[in-house]
Amino acid sequence: MVLNVLILGKCEYGQALEIQYKLLEKRQRKEIGDTLVLVEHDPVITMGRNADRENVKATGSQLEENGVSLYEANRGGDVTYHGHGQMVGYPIIDLKSRGTGIREFVSTLEEVFIRLLKEKHGVDAGRDEEHTGVWVGGDKIVAIGLAVKRGVTMHGFAYNVSTNLDHFNYIVPCGIKDRGVTSLEKLKGWAYRDLEAETGAVLGYFCSLFSYDGYRLVDIKDIL
Numbered sequence: 001m002v003l004n005v006l007i008l009g010k011c012e013y014g015q016a017l018e019i020q021y022k023l024l025e026k027r028q029r030k031e032i033g034d035t036l037v038l039v040e041h042d043p044v045i046t047m048g049r050n051a052d053r054e055n056v057k058a059t060g061s062q063l064e065e066n067g068v069s070l071y072e073a074n075r076g077g078d079v080t081y082h083g084h085g086q087m088v089g090y091p092i093i094d095l096k097s098r099g100t101g102i103r104e105f106v107s108t109l110e111e112v113f114i115r116l117l118k119e120k121h122g123v124d125a126g127r128d129e130e131h132t133g134v135w136v137g138g139d140k141i142v143a144i145g146l147a148v149k150r151g152v153t154m155h156g157f158a159y160n161v162s163t164n165l166d167h168f169n170y171i172v173p174c175g176i177k178d179r180g181v182t183s184l185e186k187l188k189g190w191a192y193r194d195l196e197a198e199t200g201a202v203l204g205y206f207c208s209l210f211s212y213d214g215y216r217l218v219d220i221k222d223i224l
Helices: 013-028 060-065 102-121 165-170 184-188 195-209
Strands: 002-011 035-041 044-047 069-072 079-082 086-092 134-136 139-149 152-160 214-217
Touching (some): 013 035, 035 195
Parallel strands (some): 044 069
Antiparallel strands (some): 035 086, 086 152, 139 152
């Protein structure tokens, strides 16, 4: 099977969410194959189904002054942040056709970034026994929050490449008070701002670990 890849570039969260729902419905009806949406969002805080509003530390006026939007999302997890320099991926994947459960899917998604960080960047990343995502020591570099609708996944991962980490001070990331966040740029100690260069590596590891034969780039007008 070949994976469809839709690259939206910079896209407002609400617009990307609408696209996700349309793709979700098409995948549920088997009108399209498995699809991965890659996007870079304008600054936004999203709250998962179980989010505690107190984990948003900034006031509404503070967020507005700094150009940060706030959305409630139907994914798992608590509060997270998306912004420039962060690669966000939304896998619209039929778990039933793959014979895969959600836990196995999440574990494989974590493995994509654990291997990429180690083999491409020399960064020792791993899992945390209590929390999903990919961690470097006590700091999270990839957040994962998914929803499954009639056997098809939506929402996904957020990989901090050159994200403005100061913006995480607006929240308690994922509701975890005793951990931090990091980025590839911070870990490498030099400016690493090319999300496009990192895209090929992410797609390569994603296809390999999820056993796709490869991927094809699709245009939004052709898939919607």
